[in-house]
Amino acid sequence: MLPLTRIMSFALLICATDCALAQVFTSDHPGQYTQEEIAAGSRVYSAQCQICHGRNGDQVSGIDLRRGLFRQTRADEDLARIISTGTAAGMPPIALSPADLTGIIAFMRAAFDGTASIQVGDAARGKVLFEGKGECSSCHRVGTTGPITAPPLNDIGMARAPAALERSIREPDSAMMPINRPVRIGMHDGTIINGRRLNEDTATVQIIDDSERLRSIAKRNIRTLEVSTVSTMPAYANRLTDTEIADLVGYLLTLRTR
Amino acid sequence: MNSHKQITASTGCFSLFALVLACVLGTPVVAQVTAERILNAASEPQNWLTYSGGYASQRYSRLDQITRANVKDLELAWILPNQVFGAWQSTPLVVDGIMYVTQRPNDVLALDALTGRVFWQYSHQVSTDARVCCGANNRGLAILGESLFMGTLDGRLIALDARSGTSLWNIAVADPALGYSLTLAPLVVKDMVLVGVGGGEYGIRGFIAAFDAATGEERWRFNTIPGPGEPGHETWENEGWVNGGGSVWVTPSYDSGLNLTYWGIGNPGPDWNPDQRPGDNLYTESVVALDADTGALQWHYQFTPNDGYDYDSVQVPVLADISWRGTPTKAMLWANRNGNFYVLDRTNGRFLQGTPFVKVSWMSGFDANGRPIQTPPAPGEALWPGNQGGTNWYSPSFSPRTGLMYVSAWEGYASTPVKEEVTYVPGRNFGGGSNSPVVPVPGAPGPRIGRTTPINNWTDAVGNGATIALDPDTGERTWTFRHYDVTDSGILTTASDLLFTGGREGYFYALDATTGEELWKASLGGQIVNGPITYAIDGVQHVSIISGNSLVTFRLRNL
Incomplete structure (x- = not known):
């Protein structure tokens, strides 16, 4: 069940926006948000944001919420304002309680890791x-x-x-990450190429080989393509x-x- | 009947006739597109008169100038770039040398199909009330007489003069502030324009409606979620029907002999929490057969009762008169998002066959009536196929020559559903949970609704695409053409046994429809998320496809 605070009139929405803005931290360091805030933000995100921004936050062109890529560089206050007021590009305003608003920014700043429980040292x-x-x-x-x-x-x-x-x-x-997997490519002419995968499609594979050369190889010239799940x-x-x-x-x- | 032999025998004569006709009509002049012409669209393959190329929605063309032998000689004829970001899902129409295509959000372009040069552009200013789950998509137009018809993101239906691009009428079909939208290409039947409404993620109550093509006046309406007193209402055991979804966002098919229109109905609301709406939830996840003149329901078949996986049954119904296991059958072929390939009797909706075409875990089989025996995943357990399905809205094709159904499939792809209680708020998302793709390591990306990057950093470790050929007799695959990335492309087949399709990687392929062998490809770069079409001008066959932000047209060199 959604909290009642999300079912509110326009007047309440404005209030919630102003109240929340005053309370949101200004830092972009994930260590400054608590585990509880991040976890709460994860729940809000899946209920309110995921449908458009996607599970990984990268469904809207030019924006990657998880990696902190926005159309313009934005401080936490900017993010809070956009969430609360919407954008001309079509994002609807979302009325959240101050705690939920803080949480969702914490979740973004924590790169979507809602279960993070780690030590950040010196x-x-x-x-x-x-x-x-x-x-x-x-x-x-x-x-x-x-x-x-x-x-x-x-x-x-x-x-x-x-x-x-x-x-x-x-x-x-x-x-x-699957894309980073080491590859060992046996060419039809007997050449062996070792490297790290950068991209792949139906007809080609792009790698950086172990001599630090960028290479794009047509699969029709490949005899064996071994992709390892064991990191080097x-x-x-x-x-x-x-x-x-x-x-x-x-x-x-x-x-x-x- | 053995449609294969009959159509093969007529192909040679037919092509000559078509090409002569194309010569006569080849210069760009707008002719009246009568209802009769649309009914017989297959017999004028130089044109592409409806979203799916004809009422049977086979996306099969009798044109055969481009062959398996000469397809390697295809060359670029022209490119039309658009200036709008985002997936371009539209299927163009071609009428006597003029192409009509929509681009997002709700623009219409008329262009010379020979050169790609534009005659006029119409832009509908979409209301800021509009809200759509999955992008500002529009899939195309319908035409009748000299009028074009487009549905809009803000729930309107607009008629345009095909010669000038000026508005003839513009009506409100549904309230965009409540999440209703029109993204499908309308279908003209007789003197009516037929549409359904999108908005299944917003707690809409879906419907299908027919409008007078001349005036925009509503002729009939069918509620995809039956209200009190309507048959099927008993399948909603609580008040969930009020926001029960049942969106319609892909174009229907029509059998003029039976006078039935066939519609695929989308997910119930909330999408992922069936506990909030106990019952089968008719007519979500169903095909409904509606009388073309009245909208009265003649029959239905439900693919996924009480769906909790967002397995929209919005696929284009493919109508084929085939010999099914030796019996002449008016069949409906349907590869569903839920992972099964169905053969139905389209005269009465009888279930003839259902066979998984990808891995399916949400059900274990069918009972004698064709009802799935559901085996829901335990909390946290993977669901096969994943949320985007074994296929989705991507237009399939059926070739009467090969007798095969061709489908863009997602293989090796699963997701983990989560259901959550959700309260309906007008105009707000009413998902009731989410789905996460199953990935090999925590935090790894999965396949998404569209592709926004040239780097495939999700890889085939989370699923791959495939163009597959399905045999209606057995339900089994005849061949598979594997893509590395998933594919949302539509499919076109021709009388020369060519199959054209694309994929997210931006390759545009010509495959051998009999074997799946790759005969030719062009690396166009941008994701292909529409269906290819073919047409002819001055006796020259063309093939058009949209890749990324470019509408690209090919023809044979040295003709």
Whole structure:
């Protein structure tokens, strides 16, 4: 059952908007919203927003709510206003209680991870781990240097929720996105090409090979196409302590450069 | 009857006649499209007179200039780009050299089908009251005489002068503020324009209505959700019928001999919570046969009683006179979103056969009357097929030459339904839950309603598309052409045993309709979410398809 606050007159809607705006945080860091707020936002999202924006928040052209991509850069107050008043492009106004409005923004800022229950540690210590003991930078690029055979992480703090980052570090096989799967391609002429998949369709596959070359290969020239569900990244569950993993997550969340 | 042999035998003579006629009528002049011409649309294959190419909705053309041997010589004739973002689902009409097509939200264009150059454009200003679940879609037009008919997102039906693009009449069919919309291409029958209303996600009470083509005056109406005193009302065991859904968003078919129109009815409301509306919920998820003159219900068959999965039964009813297991049969062929391929007797609605064409988990089989034996998933359990279905609204095709039904299917695709109590609020979403696609790792993307990115980051790990050929005799597949991404494309077949279709990847294919072999393809880039059509001008066969924001037309080079 929807709360009564959502079945309200226009006058109440205006009130709810103003009240809520005053209470919403201004930060875009997911750590500043509580687990309860995120979980509440998840419920509101599926009831109110999912039908148009989709489960992953990317059904409306040019907008990806989960990854924080909007038509214009927006602070939390802007998001609250748009939710409450609608847009000229066709989004209807949605009257929410202040708690629900806060929750839905928390849910977006938490990259749609409504079950997130993770530790976010010290980013500075995480950076040292990333470049040192963890050896992450030997495969992942951050900024303008480093290898690109593994996915670059420049914006991973926007693309992944904290829980997903932690899962990727502990058990990469359980978190590797299907598109990123390693491929081993046997060509009709006997050549073997190893790489990471970037895109695929009925007739072709696009990869970055292990020499960091972008290659588009017609399937008619392929004899065998092996797509592995085993990540080339080692599992860190037993290599790093829980505190170290939390610090790494804290660092990765700061990587938000496009 | 053995329709295969009879039609094959007549094809040669017919094509010559068609091409001569096309030569005579080839220059762009608007002729009267009489009801008689629409009735006999199959005999003038140089034109495309209704959404589905004719009342039987076979999307089969007798044109045969493009063949399996020369299809590789297709070349680009012209491209019409539009300036509007979003899925372009419209099927164009072609009448004596002039093409009419809609583009979102509710524009109509008239163009020279030979060159793609535009004569006029009409733009309906959609009310800000309009609300649609799944995009500002419009699937096309109907024509009668010199009038074009378009339904609108804000629940209106508009008649335009086909020569000038000016409005003849413009009527309100239903209230957009309550979530009603018209996204289907209307169907003209006799002197009437027939439409149904969309809005199944907004707690509408659906209906079908016929309007006088000359005046817009309503002739008859059929409530897809029967009210008190109407037959079928007893299948709503509480007051759920008031917001019971039953949307109609795809064009019907018509059998003039039986004088019946056939309509696929959409989901009940709320979509995902059947507990709020106990009973079978007629006539949601059904096909209804309505008298063309009165709208009176003659029969119905319900595919998914008390549906909790949003398995809209809005597919185009395909009418075929076939020999079904040796018996001459006026059949209706129907590959449903719920994953089953049905053969019905369209004279009385009798269930002849139902066979899964993809993995189906929500039911285990049929009882003797053709009612599904339902096996709902436990909470948290996967549902096969997933929410978007084994197929959806994508136009299928039937070739009388091969006797096969061709369908765009989604394979290996499941989702997990969640039901939630929902209170009806006018104009607001009335889903009552959600569906999440089953993905290999948490947070991975699944196939969505449309494709908005050139990178397929969901991959075939969450499902793939397939163009499949189904044999009505057995219900089984004859062949499969596998796509890597899912496909929402319609299908066209021709008298030269070619099958044209596309997919989300932007490939436009010509397949061998007898084997599924790929004979030719063009990489057009944008998602293909409409149905290809074919027509002829000055004796030259053309094939048109919409890919992304471009309407693209091909013909043979060096003719």
